[in-house]
Every structure is written in structure tokens, then in C-alpha cells.
Amino acid sequence: MLSIKGLNLLIGHQQILKDIHLNIETTGEMIGIMGPNGAGKSSFLKSILGEFKATGDALWNKIPIKQQLTNITYIPQRNELDLDFPITVNNALLTGYYQTSGWFKPLKKEAYIKREKLLHDLQLTNLKHKTLNQLSGGQLQRVLLAKALMKDSSLMCLDEPFVGIDFKSEEIMLNLLNKLKREDKLILIVHHDIHKAKRYFDKIILLNQSLIQFGPSHDVLTEENIKQTFLYGGVNNE
Template structure:
């Protein structure tokens, strides 16, 4: 269970998130986080993992998140990746296993097997020795997903994984995310394309500084909930 109680975030003098409360079971589910620009979507993920210092509490399976980081995988936006760092695709992907095997350790047979499997599944084999600075947006995102899948996690947090990538890469990545769902993992994905909500997500969090709606993706896309989120319009029945 991911439990977030009264999470509030202020950066400088600006209120970013207010009174965020969530109780989400870890039972195999893909949840979208959607809302307008500046709504606090990426900030919510960063607050959960402690990158942003918010108030309130966050627990994963009754353990404070700060003590559960080995059970959490966070995939940031591609824009936050240093493409000038001289490293090839294979070394980026295998680095995802370091929190399990340790830094500066020999890569064991099990890790090599998993590496080769992910390189094949995510169609990265022919890019194995290419520098990350030479990759397209879709190729880089597949590398980041492969890196994330090198280790077992309970909770996966993805920040705009489909921005600026080709349709084929998006299909490959989504297939892997659905496999994680089948394995009982919980995935929270920041996403901006409302047209994909019902196809990609089981449930949707509509966010605009506070949670405006949290429930099944079909209901989330109803005009009253979208207007309440994107236009700050009141819900007709008085409920968010």
C-alpha cells in the first residue's frame, strides 16, 4: 500500500501541492497523473521520493518511503539526463542493477542474462555500444526503461515517459509497463495526452495543486472532471 497523508509542498514562496491524500494498494495497477502545466505533477513524484522536501507523510507497505527507496524506481524526464556524459547504452542499462549488486562489482551471470534479455525486448541490441548522445528521443527513453527494469521494485514512478518519442518506442515501452502490472507492481505515470488515458491507465489522478479527481480512467475523462481540473470550474454535484 502506498499511503500519502496531507502532503504539502512549497518551493520558495509558491504553493505547489496542497493536502495530497492517497491510499493506493500495490496489486498490479497503472495510474496516470494528469493535469495542466504547473499543476504539480512532476513535483508530486519528486515529493514522494524525497527529492523535494514536502510536509506530511508517505509510506510504502507501512514503511516510511525514505526507508523504502530500494523498492522504488523513479524514471525522470529525458530532459534531465546529461547527454554529454561519455557512456554507452550497455553501461547505462547495466547501471540499473548497481543498487542490487553494488558499485564497482563484477557483473554476474544473472545480471548479464537480464541485461541481454532487456536489450532484446526493448530492441536495443544494435545500439549496445552507441553513446547516449547519439540516440533519438525514443531510443533514449527505451534505454532509461531498460535501466529501470534491471532491478526489482514494488513501485515505479515515471515522469512523462512518452514525450518526444516515436510511436514504435511508445508501444514497446507500454508493453513492458503492462508486464510490470501483470507482475503485481504499482506504476504512477505523469502523462499529458488525455486521448490515451482510457487506453493506458486503470485509474487517473487529476491534479491541479490538489487532487481534483481520483478514480477510473473513463470517469476521469468526463467534462465535469476535466473542467474542474483544467479550468477550476466547480463540479455540478459538488464532489471532486
């Protein structure tokens, strides 16, 4: 269960998130986090993960998330990455495994087996010797997902994974994410496309500085709720 109590975030003198209370008692679901630009969607993920110093509590299975980050998957936006370092797809995936096993321990055979399976599942096998700066946006996003999945976790947080990628990459990623959902993972995804949201997500968090609505996609994405979220209130920065 994910439990968020009294989450507030100030950056400078500006309030980015205001008094958010949220309980997600189920797993095996894909949940979209939606709101206008500047609503605090990315900041919401970074706050519950401890990257931003918010006040309030964020618990996963009754334990503070900050105390179990090695067991939680987070995939940031692509524009936050440094692509100048010449690392291959093959080696990038192994760095994901090191995050759990420890950097100075020899890799087990299972790491290489898992890498090959993820390369296959995300249709990256023919790209494994390329460096990250040689990839298209969709290919890179698939690599980031594969890298994150080199460690096992029951909670996954993805920040705008479908922005600027091709249709093929989006479908490949969705197929794998839906498979993970069936394996009882809870997957939180910052997303912007309302037209696809009902098809992609079991539930929706509507956010604009404060929590507007949370619930099943078809119940939450009403004309009234969308207007309340996207046309009224909010903040200027994420």
C-alpha cells in the same frame, strides 16, 4: 499499498502541492497522473520520493518511501539528464544494476543475463554499443526504462516517459509496462495526453495543486472533472 497523508510542498513562498491525501490499495495497475502544465505532477513524484522536501507522509506498504528508495524505480524526464558523458547503452544498463548491488561489488552473471533480456524486449540489441548522445528521443527513453528495470521493484514512478518519442518506441514501452503490471507492479506515470489516457491507464489521479479526483479512468475523465482540473485553480510551477 501506497498511502499519502497531508502532503504539502512549498518552494520559496509558493505552494506547489496542497494537503494531498491518497490511498492506492491495489497493485497490478497502471495509474496516470494528469493535470495542466504547472499543476505539480512532477513535483508530486519528487515529493513522495523525497527529492523535494515536502511535509506529510508517503508510505509504501506501511514503510516510509524515503527508507526504501533502492527498492523503488524512478525514471525522471529526459531533459533532466546529462548526455555529455560518453557511456554506451550496454554500460548504462549496468549502472542500473549497481544501484541495487552496490558500486564496488563484482557483477553477477545474472546481471548480464538480465541486460540481454531487456535489450531484446525493448528492441535495443542493435544499439547496445552506441553512446546515449547518439540515440533518438524514443531510443533513449527505452534505454532509461531498461536501465531502471535492471533492479527489481514493486513500485515504479515514471515522469512523462512518452513525451517527444516515436510511435514505435511508445508501443514497445507500453507492451513491457503492461507485462510488468500483470506481474503485480504498481506503475505511476505522469502523462499529458487525455485522448490516450483511458486506453493506457486503469486509474487516473487528476491533480492541480490539490487532488481533484482519483479513481477508474472512465469514471474520472468526465467533462466536468476535466474542466475543473484544467480550467480552474492550480499553481504556476512544477
